[in-house]
Amino acid sequence: MPRLARLDAPGILHHVMGRGIERRRIFLNDVDREDFISRLAMLCRSGSMDIYAWVLMPNHFHFLCKTRNMPLASSMRRLLTGYVVNFNKRHRRYGHLFQNRYKSIVCQEDNYLKELVRYIHLNRVRGGLIETIKELNQDKWSGHSALTEKVKREWQNTDYVLSFFGQKDRSRRNYLNYIRRGIDQGHRPELVGGGLIRSMGGWSAVLSSRKRGARNIADQRILGDSKFVAQVVSGLDERIKKNLRLSGQRLSIGTLGERVAEKCGVSIEELKSGGRRKAVVGARKVLSWIAVTELGYSGAEVARFLGVTNSCVTRIISKGKKPDYKNIKLS
Numbered sequence: 133m134p135r136l137a138r139l140d141a142p143g144i145l146h147h148v149m150g151r152g153i154e155r156r157r158i159f160l161n162d163v164d165r166e167d168f169i170s171r172l173a174m175l176c177r178s179g180s181m182d183i184y185a186w187v188l189m190p191n192h193f194h195f196l197c198k199t200r201n202m203p204l205a206s207s208m209r210r211l212l213t214g215y216v217v218n219f220n221k222r223h224r225r226y227g228h229l230f231q232n233r234y235k236s237i238v239c240q241e242d243n244y245l246k247e248l249v250r251y252i253h254l255n256r257v258r259g260g261l262i263e264t265i266k267e268l269n270q271d272k273w274s275g276h277s278a279l280t281e282k283v284k285r286e287w288q289n290t291d292y293v294l295s296f297f298g299q300k301d302r303s304r305r306n307y308l309n310y311i312r313r314g315i316d317q318g319h320r321p322e323l324v325g326g327g328l329i330r331s332m333g334g335w336s337a338v339l340s341s342r343k344r345g346a347r348n349i350a351d352q353r354i355l356g357d358s359k360f361v362a363q364v365v366s367g368l369d370e371r372i373k374k375n376l377r378l379s380g381q382r383l384s385i386g387t388l389g390e391r392v393a394e395k396c397g398v399s400i401e402e403l404k405s406g407g408r409r410k411a412v413v414g415a416r417k418v419l420s421w422i423a424v425t426e427l428g429y430s431g432a433e434v435a436r437f438l439g440v441t442n443s444c445v446t447r448i449i450s451k452g453k454k455p456d457y458k459n460i461k462l463s
Contacts, residue, residue: 140204145241150234151192176287179446180207185252187274194252201449240356250314385437392419420448
């Protein structure tokens with residue numbers, strides 16, 4: 133059975149998991165862990181994603197994120213490929229490190245963000261690596277210590293998570309109380325995957341719903357209620373289909389540049405000059421947005437074509453304001 137296409141778009145919440153091949157350890161020492169974290173931090177600083185929770189276990193990792201100016205697949209390729217190359221050099225080994233491809237589940241934010249933050253951060257307690265909340269507060273290998281302000285991680289989006297726990301003066305205390313209440317919950321299988329049974333919390337809830345005559349929609353790529361699943365599938369699957377149609381015959385950046393320049397009334401030379409004329413700036417925004425969000429080019433590829441810095445392209449995409457380009461042909 134073919135694998136389903138991943139669901140992704142800027143602003144979508146993902147629970148991402150990766151496990152070592154044959155359940156082998158993927159972190160052998162603190163150098164490995166620091167290397168992985170530094171790569172995760174780099175993705176956040178570049179505007180590729182926002183990280184809300186994360187944990188490193190001996191043979192797997194979890195993190196909770198939203199994609200921004202780079203597709204999740206591109207960010208994960210950059211994260212894992214770079215890590216594996218360095219890991220193999222450090223430990224004089226060859227071959228694969230991770231089991232299959234990483235797993236990513238699109239999650240309904242209102243229903244699951246708090247639960248997932250708690251589930252992810254308590255992994256080290258459930259796994260016996262940490263015994264008490266006091267130890268967890270100081271632990272360097274999960275995002276919990278940044279939320280308690282015991283370890284500084286300026287790249288981790290702690291403000292957004294704490295905003296779910298009340299007013300600023302008491303949000304951190306409320307968060308800690310919420311974490312403590314979850315210690316005895318044990319493993320939560322419904323939080324590590326999608327589908328109807330997981331989203332509804334087990335077969336008993338599904339059977340009860342069916343007895344009431346309720347019609348439920350599910351997708352194994354999504355953790356959320358029926359309405360959320362329908363919204364995600366209808367909204368994102370169409371984009372995936374469009375990208376698949378474009379794959380193999382993807383418009384080159386050069387051709388895109390010519391079309392954008394013509395529509396915006398500038399020359400291709402001006403577009404690639406880094407000039408500040410209003411029409412040129414507008415054309416650069418249009419090209420950057422289309423190339424990254426529609427055609428799947430990296431910010432670095434776009435920056436090289438335009439003759440600007442990577443951060444320039446990152447700022448354009450991360451502002452989140454979609455320019456008007458409906459009259460530009462993309463195929």
